[in-house]
Every structure is written in structure tokens, then in C-alpha cells.
Amino acid sequence: MTGGKFRAEHTIEIAVRNPNPPVTRVYEKAIRPGAVWATPLQAPGVPGTNNSLLELSSISPLNLENRLSYLVQYPYGCIEQTVSSAFPQLYLAQLAEIPEAAKKEAEQNIRAAIRKLASLRLSNGGLAYWPGASEADDWGTSYAGHFLLAAEREGFSMPIGFLSPWKEFQRQKAVSWNVNASRVNNDLAQAYRLFTLALAQAPELGAMNLLMEKKDLSPAARWQLAAAYQLAGRREAALRLINRAPEKISPYRELDGSYGSDLRDNAMIAMTLCLLDMKTKAAPLVKEISSSLCSDAWYNTQATSFALMAVAEFTRGAGGNGILATLQQDAGRPVEMQSPKPVMTRSLEIPPDLKGVVRVTNRGKNILFARVIATGIPPAADTTSVSSGLTIRVAWKTTAGNVLAPWKLVQGTPFITEVTVVNPGLRGAYRNLALSQVFPSGWEILSSGGEEAGQPLSGSSAFTYQDIRDDRVNTFFDLAPNESKTFRIRLMAAYAGKYILPAAVCEAMYDHSITARSPGRRVEVVEEE
Secondary structure, three states: OOHHHHHHHHHHHHHHOOOOOOEEEEEEEEEOOOOEEEEEEEOOOOOOOOEEEEEEEOOOOOOHHHHHHHHHHOOOOOHHHHHHHHHHHHHHHHHEEOOHHHHHHHHHHHHHHHHHHHHOEOOOOOEOOOOOOOOOOHHHHHHHHHHHHHHHHOOOOOOOOOHHHHHHHHHHHHHOOOOOOOOOOHHHHHHHHHHHHHHOOOOOHHHHHHHHOOOOOOHHHHHHHHHHHHHOOOHHHHHHHHOOOOOOOOOOEOOOOOOOEHHHHHHHHHHHHHHOOOHHHHHHHHHHHHHHHHOOOOOOHHHHHHHHHHHHHHHOOOOOOOEEEEEEEOOOOOEEEEEOOOEEEEEOOOOOOOEEEEEEEEOOOOOEEEEEEEEEOOOOOOOOOEEEEOEEEEEEEOOOOOEOOOOEEEOOOEEEEEEEEEOOOOOOOEEEEEEEEEOOOOEEEOOOOOOOOOOOOOOOOOOOEEEEOOOEEEEEEEEOOOOEEEEEEEEEEOOOEEEEEOOOEEEEOOEEEEEEEOOOEEEEEEOOO
């Protein structure tokens, strides 16, 4: 193989692998019966990276495609995000009219999540937050069990010997629960645990009765315990619990614990009302949840998952208004869109020049909420920097510790990147921070052991978990107020060519407002002379 031929083949690889995150444009309209909506469509990004989709809803708009894509594509994969990614996909078929290929993809995703959860099992029946952890994650174990029981009900096979040890772990935790524990949402964690036991047809009535007697039982725990009583066949106790209980949770957000928020808790309340066959009472709350999903607001994986599940539970078994519409792109042939379900999606064609017109005619008797969602990947490196509640510094050094400018390196050069993240202390301690470093395809992450990349180098800070992949390293850690941590990775300039170095990004996984980003830029690897 000649040097010229090698470079040509590698250039093809560079074109295929664009490290930038996708950009999304949304066009939306409420279409009255008999009306036509015509909207220009301009797909963002580089040609060949674009997708576009029409979403129609006969209920409040859901932003289903964007919210579900956020869950499925979320890059980290702890126990909470594994469950949040897969859980709503159990209900896609009942919520929306989707293509057969999308159904099969959802099934594959659900099976992959089940396998991932099986790998997190501990000997005591609980589940760890990250692979290799020695202690069970309290909320994650309940959340995973809830998902697995629902998946089993939908016909998915469970790993052999999985659920029995899990139930015993949950039972032991339930009966030994300390009512005086000071942890935030401690009573909600116990109520949710008791709900999962009732769902598994193993209700722990003694622990349920003890929790119900708690004088300062939080509103969210009250509603979740009511769901447990309903599943256990104690409807009177369930109704007594929710009598005069607040039907809406005040705004809040957790960075760990139950990963909670007001949207997550409101979704849990809506699901309890559906379980109690009180959908009329649930309707205003579900409408608010739908509006939240359809907004531009950021919600963490936990809130997004529960919100989608609440809407799915609300529409379960409901007849009512389906979808009857006609879709036309540019001068193409009109296509009929018809479904008895409340949500329907259809992929749109991307014109060669990325511009076109989409026309939707509402042929039904009720308002249709239409959204055209176009995505694409931009070509340039992200040269912006961000600091919101965090600061980040990136340094480059030779293996001898000298300062290095890696923008133009000779092929075969080993070097080290150092990223320092600082908590300025203005918002207290940070839990579950994620540092994502994606590297150019011309650089290699060394992984031969010892003090190579992916292994803690001398001078690196301790972390909770580190995920090393072919082209990136994701590092997870906590930061106390005014604390800083530095993470070092060994790299090598491996393949000649010009590349994009993406930004290094650190964020709180459960609070989007805590984030920092270093600028990206173009880099080059040159052959040895």
C-alpha cells in the first residue's frame, strides 16, 4: 500500500466521521379541520447528515421525536440513563403509529437495556449505578425493577434468576427502612420501592402501613404509596392517602438521590391517577406535562422518561380522535396519513439543496398539532467556550511534562492532555458530573496498560467511573465547593491528515445549567520527513 493511497482512503474516513453534535430546526402549527399548513423546510448541516420528520398529534403536541431521540442518544449509560432510554420505548406502539423498522429498533434497544442491567447485578440482588461498583444504587434498583417488570409484561424475556433476588433485596430494604433518615426524598424512595414490590405481586403491607403513618409524608411519596396500595388491592387506603393531597409538585431539581424534579413527580402523580382510573382528574396535569415536553426547556433523562410514560398511560385504552391528514412535499404526490392512535410520524425526503416545502392538510374533525423536525450536523469545529457554574481548562504536554501545542504534530508523537475542572463554590457540591473528551480520528487513545490513556496517569484525580471508547473518554466524578480535579490522558498522533478537535465538555448530568466547554479547533498530523 503506497503512502498516497493510504492518505486517500483515510480522507474518506474523515468525511464520514463528523464529531459535531446535530443541530435541530423545528417548524410547528396547530391545523384546524379542513385547513392546509404549508411551511418551508430548510435542513441544517452538511449534506448527507440530514434527517427530517413530520410528527402529527391529535392530543396536545408532545415533541415525541426530539424527546425520545434525546433519551436514546444520551451518551453515558449509567443505570438511570439505561432505564430512562428504554422505558418509554415499551409504550411507543400504543402511543404512536410508527414504521415497522422503528418498532424493531425499539425492541432491540429494550433487549440491549435488559442485558446492560443484567451486567449491573450484585450478589445481594441490588443493581450498581456504574459497572464495577460494589454497592447497590437505591433509586436505580427500584427504577430498573419497575422497567423489567413492565418489559416482562410486554413479552420480553428476563435473565435467568434475575427477579427473585431483586425482590428479596427490595423486601429487605423495605422492612429495614429508617423513617428518621435525613436524605432528601427518602420517603419517596421507600414509597417507590414498595410500589415495585406491589407491582411484582409481593406487596410488603407492614412497611406500607408504617410509611402511611409518617406524619410529614411528602406529597410525592403520598401519591406513590397510594399507587402501591391500589396494586395491592387496598383501594380505600389509596383513596385515603390522596384525599386533600396536593396534585402538583413545586419546582425543584436533584443532582443525585432519586434524580428527581417537579416534572418527574408530576408525571408520577398522573400515572397514579391513571392507575386509580381517574383520567378525567389526570387530564389537566397530562396537558401540562405535554406542554413541558413540547417546550424548548431542557429536562433530565429521568423527567423526560417519566413524562413520556405518563402521556402513554393516559392514552392507554382510550379511543377518541385519531389522525386523518394528507402530506405533500414540494410538487410530489400527496400521501394519506391515517391512524386511530393519537400520534403519528413519517420521515420526509431531504431535497438535494436541503430546501423544500411541506404541505399538511387536516382532513379530520379535530385540531391536529403538526411539527416538522429537521436535523443535520454542522461542518465547522465548535470554537465557542462556555462557563456556567463550572470552569474548565485544557492543557497539552509532552510525555516529559513540557508545554505542547498539538495543532500540528508529527505522526507517531505521544503526548498528554490535561483537563482541570473547577467548582467555584457558588451553588454547593456537585454530584454526577460528566466530562466528555472526543478526539480527532487522526489521534489514538493509547491503551496498552500501565500509565497509558484510559488508566489513571500520575497526577490524575480520582473519579467515580471512566468509560474509554475508540474515539473518546467519558469521566464521571463529584466536586465539592471550591474543589478542582485534573484528569490526564495519554494520546498519540497516529494518522496523517487534517481533522477537527471537538470541544471538551463537562456537565452535570441532572442539571443542564451546570456546564463548561472549551473551544474546539482544527488540527493536523503530518508525516515524518
